[in-house]
Amino acid sequence: MPLTPLRLRLLVISLLTVSLLGALDHTIVATSLATVAGDLGALGQMSWIVVGYTLASTVLLPVLGKLGDMVGPRWVFLTSLAVFLLASLVCGFAQDMAQLIVARIVQGMSSAGLQLMSQTIVAQVTTPRERPRYLAIIGAAFPIAILIGPVLGGVITDYWGWSWVFWINIPFGLAALGLALVAIPHIEPGGRRRFDYAGSIAFTAALVALVLAVTWVGSIGMGAASVVAFALSAIAFAAFFLIELRTDEPIVPLRLFRSRTVSAGIALSAIIGVGLFSVTAYLPTYFQMAYRTSATVSGLVPIATVFGMLVANLATGWLVSRTGRYRVYPIIGTALAAAGLSAMSLLPVGAPLWVPMILMAVVGVGTGAFMSLVIAVVQSAAPRRETGAITATINLVRQVGSTVATAVIGGVIAVGVAAGLPGGLDASTLTPQSVHAASPALQAQVADLYGGVLAPVFAALAIVYALGIVAAVLLPVGRLSDEHDSQPAPTASTEPLTA
Structure with missing residues (x-):
């Protein structure tokens, strides 16, 4: 599905902007964690601002990847971007830690769609030979975010307040959304297929248990809970692999x-x-x-x-x-x-x-x-x-x-x-x-x-x-x-x- 050079440039600019927002969301927020938790009076729950986001973005990857194949990556990308911007707005207005953690989980879910669909869209509109160059440009968002994110997060927190750590996404995200609506073509989905609900549930349970286990393993008094979580994760992963081997439309295509x-x-x-x-x-x-x-x-x-x-x-x-x-x-x-x-x-x-x-x-x-x-x-x-x-x-x-x-x-x-x-x-x-x-x-x-x-x-x-x-x-x-x-x-x- 070749694009004109101008439309391809607009597409890459839009995808790079969105990828940079998603990557910066990790590094900018990390700098402001102590301030956010202190203002909301919940220092003990501070780590869940990061854990909830990471867990949600990881769990949704195979689910969103399969949805992109079923309904087309354009709609998954645009929906993810809209949800990401809305969640960013809610994060900045959060009045307590529970509200912030829930908003961060939603933000993590949508961030997975942005990262994944950016790479999928590039694959659909370029030849294999062209693809490494454009994926490298979009992939540059991650190291750039590591380089500038902590400093940017500190400056925003000190001079504007921690709410702007989240609200800064909105103007850039809206600009990227406008470009995306113009530049991302309709990509024909792979046809009507059954969604792998059983595999999705088993995988979600396995990964949630695994992340909880590795999070608790170093915590005082959580050794037994960590062992139980590891055991549950192993059982759920075993069930997941059995399901994926037997279903016609797996969320993780093991046959590949x-x-x-x-x-x-x-x-x-x-x-x-x-x-x-x-x-x-x-x-x-x-x-x-x-x-x-x-x-x-x-x-x-x-x-x-x-x-x-x-x-x-x-x-x-x-x-x-x-x-x-x-x-x-x-x-x-x-x-x-x-x-x-x-x-x-x-x-x-x-x-x-x-x-x-x-x-x-x-x-x-x-x-x-x-x-x-x-x-x-x-x-x-x-x-x-x-x-x-x-x-x-x-x-x-x-x-x-x-x-x-x-x-x-x-x-x-x-x-x-x-x-x-x-x-x-x-x-x-x-x-x-x-x-x-x-x-x-x-x-x-x-x-x-x-x-x-x-x-x-x-x-x-x-x-x-x-x-x-x-x-x-x-x-x-x-x-x-x-x-x-x-x-x-x-x-x-x-x-x-x-x-």
Whole structure:
């Protein structure tokens, strides 16, 4: 379904604006959490502003992906954008924490539709060869949001008030909606099909239980509840897989995994969530404790990581669209990331800060080299009528991998630090400020402790990326096609390529 160059540019601008709003909604709100919770008098429920949003957006991915295939991605996208703007308005007017959490859940549900349908629409209106460039542009929203979101959130909270953290979405969202109404064409849906209600219910129950389990696992007095939630999640996931294997219209098309392209691409997507997204949240604390830096300086390492990711994402999208050759970039990218994380695991505490900045920038470059590219490759290997479902699956494994790995890494750090702290120090009340005010000897002990705890974490993540090299090598050799509507139903040997 080719578009005129002008209409395609308008479409990309609209989708990029919406993707940026959705990505900024995470990073801007994170900065204002303490202020919001304090004003509403519910500091104990603060984490649910984030957990509710993340859970809702993750659970709805496969459901919305299937709906996009059934009714067309245009209507799912426009509806999601309208609901997102309405939820943003309600968030800003919230009078208590319960109202805010409910509005954030609705906002998370609609955010999933924006992210997913943006990628699906691009897949429907471009050739496989063009797709990496446009997906890279839209995918740039995530690293840009990480770079500017925290600062923007702080400025808005300090000068305008926390309500504007949510209301800022409205003028930009309305502009994007106007462009979308003009630029997004009608995309013929895949025909009348039965919706997989049983699979949706089983998947929702499984994922809700899993997120609750990983949320509770590090909480005092919630160990038993966490174990029960893990057990319920395992049972629900087992039921989900049985349902998906038996139904004709699954929300997660497991049969597509017979394609080597699909299996390898989805494995690479999961590796991004597990291997990098999970650890970035802990990097500032690590450098404040191990390198004894200020909070401001500690942010330089994540910034270097994300900047490397942004540059590589845009560069590989442009290069693949020019040549059609894509396989080399995931191979080089996973190798670079594995090397960078391996070096981080061997880095002695006290090395100049520019050294870990360079190493984590290399990890970012390696990850960015295939971050958006694998989405384009997997989409090209799936039948057109299941573009939404397969795009949802790619995003789903990345988000679930990131959520679970983040909880695991957090647990490892909490247990390791608590077990190794010198006598008289309490891990639950340990802060960078208290460490920096302690004696040089105690500072050195805490620095060595954090270095010792994080070194095996970096090594484990390097192994994850090393496994990614194997997945990248398994991708078929060839070029992405220049033709529209060239998406065959995949088999074990199907490739989205031309010779």
